[in-house]
Amino acid sequence: MPDGISGAAKFDETDRRIINALQGDFPLVPEPYRQVAADLGIAEGELLGRLDALLERRVLTRFGPMFQIERAGGAFVLAAMKVSEVDFERVTAQVNAFPEVAHNYRREHALNMWFVLATATPEGIARTVIAIEAATGLPVFAFPKEREYFVEMKLHA
Amino acid sequence: MPELDALDRRLIVATQAGLPRVSRPYDAIGGELGIGGEEVIARLRRMLETGVIRRIGAVPNHYAIGYTANGMSVWDVADERIDELGAKVGALAFVTHCYRRPRRLPDWPYNLFAMVHSRSRDEVAARVAEIEILLGDACRGHDVLYSTAILKKTGLRIAG
Numbered sequence: 001m002p003d004g005i006s007g008a009a010k011f012d013e014t015d016r017r018i019i020n021a022l023q024g025d026f027p028l029v030p031e032p033y034r035q036v037a038a039d040l041g042i043a044e045g046e047l048l049g050r051l052d053a054l055l056e057r058r059v060l061t062r063f064g065p066m067f068q069i070e071r072a073g074g075a076f077v078l079a080a081m082k083v084s085e086v087d088f089e090r091v092t093a094q095v096n097a098f099p100e101v102a103h104n105y106r107r108e109h110a111l112n113m114w115f116v117l118a119t120a121t122p123e124g125i126a127r128t129v130i131a132i133e134a135a136t137g138l139p140v141f142a143f144p145k146e147r148e149y150f151v152e153m154k155l156h157a
Numbered sequence: 158m159p160e161l162d163a164l165d166r167r168l169i170v171a172t173q174a175g176l177p178r179v180s181r182p183y184d185a186i187g188g189e190l191g192i193g194g195e196e197v198i199a200r201l202r203r204m205l206e207t208g209v210i211r212r213i214g215a216v217p218n219h220y221a222i223g224y225t226a227n228g229m230s231v232w233d234v235a236d237e238r239i240d241e242l243g244a245k246v247g248a249l250a251f252v253t254h255c256y257r258r259p260r261r262l263p264d265w266p267y268n269l270f271a272m273v274h275s276r277s278r279d280e281v282a283a284r285v286a287e288i289e290i291l292l293g294d295a296c297r298g299h300d301v302l303y304s305t306a307i308l309k310k311t312g313l314r315i316a317g
Contacts, residue, residue: 011221019222022215028198031180048178051215055175059221061310064175064213065201071209072161072169078258078270096309104308107229109300111265114229115309141261143270147240149247149255 011059014042018050022063069118075125076102076118078143080111081136088113094135100128111141161209164190168200169209176213220307224274228281229302230288231267233260238295239269245291246271251284266298278303 011019017040027035037047054060069076083091088106095101095115104115117128129140161169167190177185183201184194204210219227234242239257246269247255254272271288275281285301292299 019215019217023217024214026176026213028183028202028213030183030194030198032182033178033180044180048180052178054215057221058218060215061218062175063178063215065169065172065204066211066213066216067169067173067204068208068211071207072166078256092308101309103310105304106306106308107302107304109302111302113308114302114304141265143258143261143265145256145258147243147257149243149257150252 011054014040014046015050015054015059018047019054019060022051022060069120074118074120075122076116077125077145078114078116079129079132080115080141080143081113081138082110083113083138087138091136091138095132098128098132098135100124161204164192165200165204165209168197172201218310219274223276226275226278226281227304228273228275228278228285229304230271230273230285230299231302232269232271232288232292232299233266233297234269234292235295235297236268242292242295243269246288249284249288249291251275252288267300273301 021036021040026032029035031044033047033051034044037044040047051060051063055063081091081095091113092104095113096104098117100117100119102116102118104113106112107114117125119125119128125142125144129142133140168186171186171189176182179185181194183197187194187197190197201210201213205213232246243255243257246252249271251273252271253274254270256270257268258270260266260268273281273284273288275284281301281303285299289296289299
């Protein structure tokens, strides 16, 4: 069942400070949460409890290392499809069933389904594109990254 | 390509879903892999240095923190100027990702992708106008694709 877009979630000032603090570099020390909590002026237990709750409520989608999988020998690619309204639900289920599909967004355009494929090897991308075309009966437009200009991926809460 | 050994790969698989929320998370991961927490820390630090890990931290659901308008702006930029201009677009504070990608003619004439996250579509439109000014004559056309639903979001995973 796809998530709809339900708009901004409720979180308090302490949550906001936690979200912003945790988008920085998480300490590589034996007790990192204690250090972050001390910087925020809260107890470690409170930080852990709130972090669990933010993940549970999907205010945070994940917490941990963000891997650049091409550097680990893996590959990923942005891909898009034109899906008719009548087929949309079926194709969403078929595409999302592939574990290689990391995220998938509906967008307003003739190409209305945009997803990212992530595979352990570069060959895996071509294989997965073919498998998705076979499963859905629709062409997949692949948009491999030719050059990256800047990736920040930090948003101030 | 940085050298990754079998243990590094097991460490990636063990942490790609997230870090444990316990006082000593690196010890907990080490316990699963049969190594000490210091070894986990040393390997994570090395992967940060080599760029295998971009950063360690929280990934907010941008809708939940108020960035409810997410526009993928796409631009048809003259090939001979795209690298110079792409670097400028990528440096704008409101652009979170910026890539050069192939055109797919005739369906898709755009070769520069810049993701703009804002609190409203009006704000996205204002920022897209800023990019348009920056690109000037080098740009032959553009579009903005707003997302209307998250169909799946699991993060990038490699198979264990």
